[in-house]
Amino acid sequence: MAESRTTHLLTxxxxxxxxxxxxxxxxxxxxxxxxxxxxxxxxxxxxxxxINIFGWSSINPASGVWDFSALDEVIExxxxxxIRLNLGTGTASPPPWLSTAHPEILPVAEDGTTRYPGGRQAxxxxxxxxxxxxxxxxxxxxxxxxxxxxxxxWHVSNELGCHNALCYCDESGRAFRTWLQDRYETIDALNAxxxxxxxxxxxxxxxxxxxPRQTLSLRNPSHVLDFHRFSSDEQLGLYRAEARIIRxxxxxxxxxxxxxxxxxxxxxYWSWAGDMDLIANDHYLDNRLDxxxxxxxxxxxxxxxxxxxxxxxxMETSTGAxxxxxxxxxxxxGQLLRNVASHIARGADGICFFQWRASAQGSExxxxxxxxxxGTDSAAWRExxxxxxxxxxxxxxxxxxVRADTALLFSWESWWAIxxxxxxxxxxxxLDEVHSAHRAASDAGLTCxxxxxGADLSAYRFVIVPALHLIDDRAASVLSDxxxxxxxxxxxxxxxxxxxxxxxxLGGYPGAFRDLLGVRVEEFAPLLPxxxxxxxxxxxxxxWSERMTVADAEIIDHYVDGPAAGxxxxxxxxxxxxxxxxxxxxxxxxxxxxxxxxxxxxxxAVRGPGHEGLEVVRRDGETHSYVIAINHTSIDAAVPANGRxxxxxxxxxxxxxxxxxxxRIIEEIR
Numbered sequence: 286m287a288e289s290r291t292t293h294l295l296t297x298x299x300x301x302x303x304x305x306x307x308x309x310x311x312x313x314x315x316x317x318x319x320x321x322x323x324x325x326x327x328x329x330x331x332x333x334x335x336i337n338i339f340g341w342s343s344i345n346p347a348s349g350v351w352d353f354s355a356l357d358e359v360i361e362x363x364x365x366x367x368i369r370l371n372l373g374t375g376t377a378s379p380p381p382w383l384s385t386a387h388p389e390i391l392p393v394a395e396d397g398t399t400r401y402p403g404g405r406q407a408x409x410x411x412x413x414x415x416x417x418x419x420x421x422x423x424x425x426x427x428x429x430x431x432x433x434x435x436x437x438x439w440h441v442s443n444e445l446g447c448h449n450a451l452c453y454c455d456e457s458g459r460a461f462r463t464w465l466q467d468r469y470e471t472i473d474a475l476n477a478x479x480x481x482x483x484x485x486x487x488x489x490x491x492x493x494x495x496x497p498r499q500t501l502s503l504r505n506p507s508h509v510l511d512f513h514r515f516s517s518d519e520q521l522g523l524y525r526a527e528a529r530i531i532r533x534x535x536x537x538x539x540x541x542x543x544x545x546x547x548x549x550x551x552x553x554y555w556s557w558a559g560d561m562d563l564i565a566n567d568h569y570l571d572n573r574l575d576x577x578x579x580x581x582x583x584x585x586x587x588x589x590x591x592x593x594x595x596x597x598x599x600m601e602t603s604t605g606a607x608x609x610x611x612x613x614x615x616x617x618x619g620q621l622l623r624n625v626a627s628h629i630a631r632g633a634d635g636i637c638f639f640q641w642r643a644s645a646q647g648s649e650x651x652x653x654x655x656x657x658x659x660g661t662d663s664a665a666w667r668e669x670x671x672x673x674x675x676x677x678x679x680x681x682x683x684x685x686x687v688r689a690d691t692a693l694l695f696s697w698e699s700w701w702a703i704x705x706x707x708x709x710x711x712x713x714x715x716l717d718e719v720h721s722a723h724r725a726a727s728d729a730g731l732t733c734x735x736x737x738x739g740a741d742l743s744a745y746r747f748v749i750v751p752a753l754h755l756i757d758d759r760a761a762s763v764l765s766d767x768x769x770x771x772x773x774x775x776x777x778x779x780x781x782x783x784x785x786x787x788x789x790x791l792g793g794y795p796g797a798f799r800d801l802l803g804v805r806v807e808e809f810a811p812l813l814p815x816x817x818x819x820x821x822x823x824x825x826x827x828x829w830s831e832r833m834t835v836a837d838a839e840i841i842d843h844y845v846d847g848p849a850a851g852x853x854x855x856x857x858x859x860x861x862x863x864x865x866x867x868x869x870x871x872x873x874x875x876x877x878x879x880x881x882x883x884x885x886x887x888x889x890a891v892r893g894p895g896h897e898g899l900e901v902v903r904r905d906g907e908t909h910s911y912v913i914a915i916n917h918t919s920i921d922a923a924v925p926a927n928g929r930x931x932x933x934x935x936x937x938x939x940x941x942x943x944x945x946x947x948x949r950i951i952e953e954i955r
Contacts, residue, residue, distance in 0.1 A: 291595035292684040294538050294563050295634040298333050298369060298437055298598070302677035304635030306333030306371065307655055308601065311359045312343045313644055319359060322642060323366045325656065330673025333637060334363055335600070338373035338443045339405070341422060342380035353429060364435035371600075371637075372436050372537075374426055374527050376419045377443035378405040383418055390415040393454035396499045404648070406448040410519040411460035416526060423530045431535035440600075441527045441541040444567060446520040450551035451512070453496040457519075462491045464515045478786040479507040506705045507787045513701045517553045524560060538562035542600040543591070545584045547571050547716060553697040554591050555737045564592035567601035567639075570624060572614045576724070578917060581624060582900065583723045583735075585631035587695060590735035594686055596634035604638060604665060605653035613651065619946045621668055622675065623915050626948045629679065630902035630913035632687050636676060678931050681952060685906035689732040691747045691890045694764075695719060696738050696755065702787050703754035703779065710811035712828050718752035718777060721877060728874070729882035730892035732902050742767040747888040749881070750776040750798075757785040761797035768801060769861030773888035775881070776802060778829050778869045779809075794831070795867070802867040803838030803858035806831045810848035818847035820854050824876035830854070831869040838867070855880070864888075894924055899943070912951040916943045928953040 298304040307326075311319055326334070337344070337356060344353055363370060384391055384402045390412040392400045400407060408415045430436055469475040472488055481487040486505055488494055497509045528539050540563045543554050548571065558564060566588040570577045588597050604621055606613040616624070625636050643654035657665045700715040726733050726749060733749070739760035742748055748767060753776075761781065768774050781797035783789055790796030794806035810830045812818065817827050820842045830849040835856055842855035849869075856867045866884055885892055893901045898918035904911045911931075914924045926941040931950045941949050 289595050291563055291592065291597075292634075294438075295596050295598065296683055298635055300332065302330075302680045303629065303633075303683060304333050304598065304637070305330050305673055305676045306335065306635065306637035307331055308335045308338060308638070308640040309359075309642075310339065310640060310644070311336070312340060312355065313646070314642065316358075318642075319362055322656075323362050323368070325661065326368060326641070327366055329655065329670050330677060331368065331641070331655070333369050333371055333437065333635065334641070335371040335373060335440055335637065336360070336363075337375045337426065338440065339377055340373065340375040341378065344375065344426075345380065345422060347382055348386060351425060360430070360433065360435060364433070368435070369437035370433070370435045371438045371440045372426070372430060373440040374423045374442060374531070376422055376441075376527065379408050379415065379418070383415075384408075387414045389456070392449045392452040393457070395451070395453055397453065400449075404448070408449060409452040409454050409456055410446075410449060410516070410523055411452065411454075411457045413456070416523070419523070420526060420530060423527045427531045427534040431531070431537075436535065436537045438563065439531050439535065439537055439539040441524050441531070441539055444542055444544055445523060446516070446552050447544060447549065450520060451516050453498050458494075458496050460519060461496055461512065461515050462494055464518065465494065465511065466491060468511070479505055479511075480786075480788065481505070503706045506702070506707070509705060510698070510701055510787050513551070514553070514698070516551065517556065517697075520552055521557055521560065524557070528560065540565045540598070542567045543588065545588050545591070547574060547580050547584075550697060550700050550716075555697065558591040558593070563598055564588060564595070565598040565600040568599060568628070569601075569603050569607050570616070571610070572612060573610055576720075578624070578627065579724050579727070580720060582627055582631060582727065583720055585628050585633065586723070586733055587735040589632035589687060590695070590737075592632065594632075594734070596632055596684060596686070598635040598637065599628050599633045600637050601639040602628070602636065603653050604655060604669060605657075606651070608649055608652040622672065622948055623917060623946065625672065625675075626913060626915050626950075627900060629682065630687075630900065630904070630915065632904075634683055675932070679950065681906070681909065681931065682904060682911055682950075685904040685911060687732060687734075687902060688905050689734045690745050691726060691731045691733050691749070691885065692736045692742060692745045693719070693722060693726065693733045693749045693751070694738050694753055695735050696753060698785075699738075699753050699755040702783060703752060705787075709809045710829065712811065712814055713752070713779060715752055715754070718779075718871070721871065721874070722749050722751035722777065722881075724874060725877040725881040726885075727900070728878040728897050729885055730894055730901075731881070731885055731890060732893070739763050742772060745772065747773050747885050747890040748775070750774060750780055752777055753780040755783050755785065755787065756781055756797050758797070764798070765801045765860070768863035768865050771862035773864050773866070773884060774801070774860075775866045775868070775884055777867075778831060778871075798865075798867075801858070801860060801865045802856065803836045803865070804833055804853070804856050804867055805836060806833045806869065808832040812847065816847070818849075818870065819845045820870075820876075821845055822876070825873045826854070826870040826876075827873070828871035829869070833869055841866075844870075896922065899924070910953040910955065912941075912949075912953060914941065914943050914949045914951070916945055916947050919945045921945055924949070926951040926953065
């Protein structure tokens with residue numbers, strides 16, 4: 286197995302073990318703290334430090350004034366200690382002097398009101414004024430440090446689009462119209478794509494088109510969908526503009542931190558991934574969710590999908606509580622290690638934290654850090670030191686890859702479309718359906734690759750398609766061809782409903798998949814929030830049902846009650862050498878797991894131990910494989926394994942004991 290370029294890049298971020306890093310904001314601290322920080326970084330094993338992420342106002346405190354002396358000093362301190370730099374371009378938030386001199390750069394919200402400085406990302410992504418100043422900053426930073434031996438990675442901006450992904454100002458409107466002209470070429474083509482005969486919305490000239498600001502009624506969904514696409518492309522344009530400057534001045538690789546997480550959906554990272562030298566993600570445990578650790582596993586799998594299976598970098602996570610959730614919960618003892626192990630199991634070759642030292646002031650002063658407010662005489666610091674030792678033990682995992690023969694299709698465009706205005710049910714959330722499918726697969730013992738619609742499926746035996754509302758003809762044909770060639774497909778409700786223009790596929794649902802599945806849905810029959818339905822098998826389901834007939838599919842289960850009582854609920858159709866299954870409701874976790882396990886067995890997909898609280902993933906290298914096993918329960922367990930436990934050094938024969946809350950990483954004997 287040849288070493289990929291990404292694997293090589295990640296190995297340069299650490300001399301020993303998996304990369305261990307953090308964000309560092311020395312500008313928040315007096316100089317006498319800096320040397321102590323560097324000493325403690327070495328004690329903890331931190332070898333990669335992100336700096337100058339929010340440094341614009343420090344190195345450029347006024348128009349035309351530049352002062353790199355403090356940044357120079359910090360860089361030399363870190364370099365002298367053998368710590369590599371993840372060097373930020375500093376463009377993540379403009380300084381107050383810039384928005385004061387040029388208030389036209391400020392972003393405008395959906396309601397047409399301006400958003401002001403005082404937080405971060407107070408700029409319009411389309412603003413030519415902002416872009417000019419940002420280019421000057423990046424040019425100066427890259428000229429100064431482009432050849433510095435400590436620079437291992439360039440960090441373009443920071444969490445692009447986190448707060449300002451959608452700007453509705455007049456400048457954004459002009460850029461949107463240019464984007465639309467490039468996409469459609471003629472105004473007639475746009476009118477056809479958007480269905481503007483509805484409600485007398487037909488446009489006669491490009492100048493008539495505005496961003497989809499708030500209206501008195503529902504907005505045109507195709508207009509809104511294209512604005513999401515445009516906005517994602519505008520943010521990518523910011524990245525590309527900075528990347529061009531850096532590549533002319535430095536040989537070091539470039540990336541930016543994605544936000545593959547539960548509550549941020551504004552950027553289509555499938556279209557971004559090819560621009561990254563290394564895929565990096567920010568992820569924080571989200572305690573607003575019912576099952577935050579499961580969302581972590583899904584996000585890690587999706588990040589690996591963006592990396593095309595190559596190892597990736599966790600650019601930010603937290604040691605404990607964050608500060609931006611309604612209830613910011615501390616992590617339980619051992620939870621930090623389990624969270625980190627989940628990311629590693631699913632392909633991360635580096636773990637970095639926000640941030641090094643907990644801030645004493647500012648909006649994030651109650652966000653946890655490697656060095657907490659309590660200092661180094663604390664359980665939190667001792668856990669950080671233990672984590673550094675743990676990551677050093679995992680050097681053999683570097684460059685290994687997760688192997689999966691099950692795939693799950695995921696689409697940001699479909700997410701935008703399915704959760705638009707005027708939909709059949711507010712109870713249907715795209716990510717809820719995706720997470721439920723991923724949970725069912727995990728509990729059935731499957732490891733899933735997350736792939737984009739239309740991606741090559743030849744490496745897989747089983748493909749799960751949850752609520753893929755929007756899909757184009759080409760991507761739909763890839764799925765049909767996969768089944769015809771012997772693959773097995775599971776499609777869930779609300780899939781294949783609209784084309785790429787958000788136009789309903791007429792003739793009955795599920796539209797693009799009707800022939801593949803051999804079913805025809807005449808009417809959606811959504812359920813009320815507290816309503817459940819029962820299937821003939823006894824399975825319970827919620828959220829959705831459908832009034833469906835079959836053409837040439839086998840009825841596997843039916844509705845006993847509810848608005849579709851007596852009608853098919855679960856079907857299977859032979860397709861070429863493969864099969865296509867369809868489930869028209871949201872099954873409860875246990876029957877969903879059992880269904881996925883049944884279909885996986887039919888497909889011949891590889892399954893590991895299936896257990897609700899047991900996470901087991903295998904990473905393969907050229908000479909060894911590694912089983913990462915994590916027990917998220919309070920009950921002792923065991924996993925089949927033969928080899929050596931990298932953590933304890935003990936030999937494992939037959940099975941590895943997995944105490945409650947424990948992590949085991951077994952180097953297998955082949």
